[in-house]
Amino acid sequence: MPYDPSSLEPRWQAAWEQAGSFAAVRDERPKYYVLEMFPYPSGRIHMGHVRNYTMGDVVARFKRAQGYSVLHPMGWDAFGMPAENAAMEQGGHPRDWTYANIATMREQLKPLGLSIDWSREFATCDDDYVHQQQAMFLDMLDAGLITRKSAQVNWDPVDMTVLANEQVIDGKGWRSGAVVERRELTQWFFRISDYSDELLSALDGLTGWPDKVRLMQANWIGKSRGLQFRFQTVDAPEGFEAIEVYTTRPDTLMGASFVALSPDHPLVRDLAAADPRVAAFVEECRKIGTTEEAIETAPKLGFDTGLTVKHPLDADWHLPIWIANFVLMDYGTGAIFGSPAHDERDHEFATKYGLPIRATFGERGMSLEQADALVAKAPFVPLKSETVTYVRGFSGAADQTGEAAVDAAIAHAESAGYGEGVTKFRLRDWGISRQRYWGCPIPVLHCDTCGTVPEAKENLPVLLPQDVSFDVPGNPLDRHPTWRQATCPNCGGAALRETDTMDTFVDSSWYYARFTSPHAATPTDRADADYWMNVDQYIGGIEHAILHLLYSRFFARAMVKTGHLPESAKEPFDALFTQGMVTHEIYSNALGGEMITGSDAVAENALEEDRLKNRIKYYFPEDVVIYEHHGRRRGITKQQVKDANLYPLKQEDLSFALVEGKIKFDVVVSSSAKMSKSKKNVVDPVNIVANFGADTARWFMLSDSPPERDVEWTAAGAEAANKFLARVWRLADEAGEGGDDPDLTRAAHRAIADVTKAIEGFAFNKAVAKIYELANAVGKSKAGGEARRAVLRIMAQLMGPMVPHLAEDVWAMAGGQGLLVDAPWPKADPAMLEDDTVVLPIQINGKRRAEISVARDMPKDQIEAMVLADETVRRFLEGAAPKKLIVVPGRIVNVVA
RNA sequence: GCGGGCGUGGCGGAAUGGCAGACGCAUGGGACUUAAACUCCCUGGGGCGCAAGCCCGUGCGGGUUCAAGUCCCGCCGCCCGCACCA
Numbered sequence: 010m011p012y013d014p015s016s017l018e019p020r021w022q023a024a025w026e027q028a029g030s031f032a033a034v035r036d037e038r039p040k041y042y043v044l045e046m047f048p049y050p051s052g053r054i055h056m057g058h059v060r061n062y063t064m065g066d067v068v069a070r071f072k073r074a075q076g077y078s079v080l081h082p083m084g085w086d087a088f089g090m091p092a093e094n095a096a097m098e099q100g101g102h103p104r105d106w107t108y109a110n111i112a113t114m115r116e117q118l119k120p121l122g123l124s125i126d127w128s129r130e131f132a133t134c135d136d137d138y139v140h141q142q143q144a145m146f147l148d149m150l151d152a153g154l155i156t157r158k159s160a161q162v163n164w165d166p167v168d169m170t171v172l173a174n175e176q177v178i179d180g181k182g183w184r185s186g187a188v189v190e191r192r193e194l195t196q197w198f199f200r201i202s203d204y205s206d207e208l209l210s211a212l213d214g215l216t217g218w219p220d221k222v223r224l225m226q227a228n229w230i231g232k233s234r235g236l237q238f239r240f241q242t243v244d245a246p247e248g249f250e251a252i253e254v255y256t257t258r259p260d261t262l263m264g265a266s267f268v269a270l271s272p273d274h275p276l277v278r279d280l281a282a283a284d285p286r287v288a289a290f291v292e293e294c295r296k297i298g299t300t301e302e303a304i305e306t307a308p309k310l311g312f313d314t315g316l317t318v319k320h321p322l323d324a325d326w327h328l329p330i331w332i333a334n335f336v337l338m339d340y341g342t343g344a345i346f347g348s349p350a351h352d353e354r355d356h357e358f359a360t361k362y363g364l365p366i367r368a369t370f371g372e373r374g375m376s377l378e379q380a381d382a383l384v385a386k387a388p389f390v391p392l393k394s395e396t397v398t399y400v401r402g403f404s405g406a407a408d409q410t411g412e413a414a415v416d417a418a419i420a421h422a423e424s425a426g427y428g429e430g431v432t433k434f435r436l437r438d439w440g441i442s443r444q445r446y447w448g449c450p451i452p453v454l455h456c457d458t459c460g461t462v463p464e465a466k467e468n469l470p471v472l473l474p475q476d477v478s479f480d481v482p483g484n485p486l487d488r489h490p491t492w493r494q495a496t497c498p499n500c501g502g503a504a505l506r507e508t509d510t511m512d513t514f515v516d517s518s519w520y521y522a523r524f525t526s527p528h529a530a531t532p533t534d535r536a537d538a539d540y541w542m543n544v545d546q547y548i549g550g551i552e553h554a555i556l557h558l559l560y561s562r563f564f565a566r567a568m569v570k571t572g573h574l575p576e577s578a579k580e581p582f583d584a585l586f587t588q589g590m591v592t593h594e595i596y597s598n599a600l601g602g603e604m605i606t607g608s609d610a611v612a613e614n615a616l617e618e619d620r621l622k623n624r625i626k627y628y629f630p631e632d633v634v635i636y637e638h639h640g641r642r643r644g645i646t647k648q649q650v651k652d653a654n655l656y657p658l659k660q661e662d663l664s665f666a667l668v669e670g671k672i673k674f675d676v677v678v679s680s681s682a683k684m685s686k687s688k689k690n691v692v693d694p695v696n697i698v699a700n701f702g703a704d705t706a707r708w709f710m711l712s713d714s715p716p717e718r719d720v721e722w723t724a725a726g727a728e729a730a731n732k733f734l735a736r737v738w739r740l741a742d743e744a745g746e747g748g749d750d751p752d753l754t755r756a757a758h759r760a761i762a763d764v765t766k767a768i769e770g771f772a773f774n775k776a777v778a779k780i781y782e783l784a785n786a787v788g789k790s791k792a793g794g795e796a797r798r799a800v801l802r803i804m805a806q807l808m809g810p811m812v813p814h815l816a817e818d819v820w821a822m823a824g825g826q827g828l829l830v831d832a833p834w835p836k837a838d839p840a841m842l843e844d845d846t847v848v849l850p851i852q853i854n855g856k857r858r859a860e861i862s863v864a865r866d867m868p869k870d871q872i873e874a875m876v877l878a879d880e881t882v883r884r885f886l887e888g889a890a891p892k893k894l895i896v897v898p899g900r901i902v903n904v905v906a
Numbered sequence: 907g908c909g910g911g912c913g914u915g916g917c918g919g920a921a922u923g924g925c926a927g928a929c930g931c932a933u934g935g936g937a938c939u940u941a942a943a944c945u946c947c948c949u950g951g952g953g954c955g956c957a958a959g960c961c962c963g964u965g966c967g968g969g970u971u972c973a974a975g976u977c978c979c980g981c982c983g984c985c986c987g988c989a990c991c992a
Contacts, residue, residue: 011944046992048992049991049992051992086992089991089992090990090991090992091991091992162990163990171990172990173990173991174988174989174990174991175990175991175992176990176991177990221910221911222910224909224910225909225910225911225986225987228908228909228910229909229987229988229989231909299989299990300988300989300990301907301908301988301989302907302908302987302988304907305907305908305988306907306908307907335907339989353907354907436989437989439989440989440990442990443990444990445990512990513990513991513992514989514990514992517992550986550992551910551911551985551986551987552986552987552992553987553992554910554986554987555909555910555987555988555989556987556988556989557992559989589985590985590986637932637933683985712918712919712929712930713918713919713929713930713931714918714919715919715920717911718912718918718919719912719985720918721917721918723917723918723931725917725931725932726918726930726931728931729930729931730930732944733930735944736945739945774918774919774920774929774930775919775920775928775929777929777930778919778920778928778929778930779928779929780929781929781930782928782929785929788946848925849925850924850925851925852924852925852972852973854972854973855924855971855972855973855974856925856973857925860925892972893972894972895924895972895973897924900924900925901924901925901973902924903924903972903973904972905972905973
């Protein structure tokens with residue numbers, strides 16, 4: 010009987026379930042909390058999920074074997090726009106759509122054999138979760154962590170609704186096609202910016218996080234030291250006698266050539282009220298979306314107000330005031346001075362509008378003329394740590410670094426009294442208001458008498474009304490006939506409910522804490538949180554490096570402040586791993602605008618493809634057959650092969666069929682990209698599990714590609730994975746009688762050491778390679794009987810975290826006692842790991858020319874003597890003494906001739 | 907535009923500054939078979955050579971070092987994020 014995952018996998022899953030193997034329990038063992046970022050219930054699981062959860066499962070099972078009490082939960086990030094979009098497109102209710110998707114996905118996930126404690130499952134749209142989140146919101150409101158202020162949104166003037174950034178395409182609303190405007194709304198915010206410094210400095214302690222993520226967060230928080238000062242205005246309207254600016258480069262003050270205001274600056278508003286030309290310019294600026302990307306990539310636009318300011322160091326020197334579309338109101342003071350000689354953007358702006366470009370400094374030793382010449386065509390922006398020569402300096406030495414010059418300039422401004430050094434952060438408060446239905450209602454009321462009033466805790470949860478429709482754009486809560494009507498908990502009078510719901514990032518900012526006690530009547534249970542927090546290993550995509558992870562770090566602090574988490578949990582994730590995406594080749598019918606019918610064009614060009622996307626037809630991988638023809642990969646649709654009565658067409662019959670004209674290549678193979686429904690380059694995990702079993706899918710996801718990098722799903726790779734697992738199964742099935750093989754036992758212990766190290770280091774691809782080596786050793790070995798079974802049991806243990814079903818079967822066949830899942834992780838015998846002799850490569854002038862075999866502990870002088878006596882070395886030296894002889898013990902020898 | 911990352915055979919990848927290409931896939935050859943599939947063995951960066959061996963080779967151009975895929979500087983290409991996608 011061959012390897013049959015379809016019978017074996019359900020059997021072991023049932024065994025684990027019956028044994029209750031994965032229930033997380035508080036006991037005397039040390040605890041380990043493994044968490045993968047929870048999925049959005051889009052409707053079907055995809056390969057990205059399989060990869061993410063397989064990695065987490067490897068860690069969970071590995072730690073379990075190492076004697077930890079493991080918490081490995083699963084839930085659903087269930088609020089969000091797709092449910093509303095589905096309701097708009099297909100009718101139905103977001104709640105029904107969401108829960109149906111969850112049911113489907115749970116059924117698709119379970120056959121993967123993940124070691125999850127399913128009793129802890131919840132969805133963020135559950136009434137209970139909403140309830141606890143609202144309770145925390147009230148606590149946080151009370152603790153001063155929440156505020157209300159004005160913020161800009163994308164406004165679709167036709168649909169009369171707020172759009173998400175992704176719903177704005179080329180500055181237009183995705184449904185209406187209307188040019189989107191920026192509008193101001195009063196919104197709810199978490200005061201994350203109060204924690205800027207704390208969130209930044211605490212990054213140093215996150216030693217279990219990738220450096221790149223810490224760096225991205227540090228840059229996002231963006232601490233900067235600069236000078237804040239006032240320009241005195243000339244002839245400006247009343248109330249605008251001075252303009253406050255902030256600069257991180259006060260040392261370039263003598264190179265200032267203009268002042269630029271944000272279109273949202275108060276002075277600009279004042280001017281716009283009086284001058285229609287200003288108003289028109291501002292309106293033009295507002296047609297750019299709200300994203301920083303849109304603002305920064307839009308062409309730089311300026312408007313000369315005609316007003317001027319006095320330079321703080323020379324009252325007779327007047328600078329023009331411009332309005333510029335790239336100046337952000339959110340950062341600094343909404344006003345800057347332009348220093349075109351030393352800033353890319355200012356240089357572009359000055360060049361476009363004919364404003365002066367005056368160097369403040371040049372390369373070391375340059376004269377004023379040389380420095381001005383240097384910056385005429387392009388700005389000079391050296392590293393701040395580099396020493397430069399100031400040609401228009403006003404403080405500090407002539408030759409100094411940018412850093413020193415900034416400090417000197419701040420000191421100068423402070424002693425002269427025209428400005429002060431300040432520290433600013435780029436991080437803005439976290440706006441959580443969404444003008445949408447399918448989210449957690451913000452539990453607040455608006456009372457005519459009492460103003461904005463928090464709902465009383467005993468009135469929670471504030472649940473969404475069920476009788477809503479999505480046939481008209483806009484927020485159904487706003488137009489619901491009765492839902493808004495409520496009683497003010499303060500005065501007992503009539504009040505209106507807040508109709509904003511919360512950003513779904515709020516839901517995902519504390520689910521990790523809720524998993525520690527998912528059914529508690531309070532947001533957390535302190536004993537459980539104390540025991541299970543922190544998450545020891547968090548695993549998810551790099552796309553969450555900034556927002557989700559930063560918000561979660563803030564939220565944990567807010568939960569500490571409101572007593573929902575212990576102080577020790579303020580950094581909730583001890584270690585983080587960011588895994589890569591799953592990609593696949595793309596199969597389509599067209600390239601370069603022509604329908605491809607067996608022509609030579611196979612290469613891919615993303616831009617071209619984008620331009621032609623409307624004419625391109627995509628094929629699912631399961632609908633095409635790929636052949637190698639004249640060294641190129643070409644595709645034919647299965648339908649075509651069937652129509653020609655040739656299915657299944659063999660490679661060797663291909664040329665015949667082509668020559669006879671029975672078939673032609675009509676599918677272009679394009680390079681791999683992230684799996685997406687629109688390009689149909691998706692492989693359904695359900696099909697893979699049905700065809701090959703879950704273990705094959707898991708094994709493939711772990712093989713070959715390093716976990717942090719993208720992995721390309723290929724049919725050949727999946728088959729190879731399946732073949733290997735079948736081979737391992739046969740090795741166990743066919744184990745016969747025989748004697749010892751010390752080399753095999755050594756190989757097994759080597760494998761224990763290597764695989765353990767690889768799993769600990771998240772190098773699953775290397776662990777897989779080491780298991781291949783062990784399997785090859787088993788296959789070659791003559792060992793039999795208990796000696797062979799002992800090695801097979803080790804192999805089962807090492808494979809257990811990755812392919813748990815097969816491993817259980819091999820374990821049982823090789824005479825393992827009880828369930829493998831309960832067996833402790835094997836330990837390598839140190840005596841088995843060391844060889845007595847080592848082969849030392851000999852390099853001559855850095856190139857490998859020979860090797861010698863020496864005792865591991867041979868002294869250096871003996872090695873040197875052996876090297877000099879070596880025939881190849883003597884040939885290269887031609888009788889001369891080496892210039893140098895480098896011996897790195899146990900590693901390498903280099904002879905410099 | 908700004909921030910972050912990645913780039914090694916035909917392909918996925920391996921390599922505490924120390925033998926580049928572990929391991930796997932594809933290819934080619936062979937064994938088994940009436941035949942095929944399965945399986946097993948060998949081959950497996952490019953070039954020259956009967957061979958021993960030699961030369962070239964880690965996106966491109968420089969540099970540091972006895973020694974560079976790895977460190978430094980400057981480019982090119984691709985990917986991720988940019989605050990209302992999740």
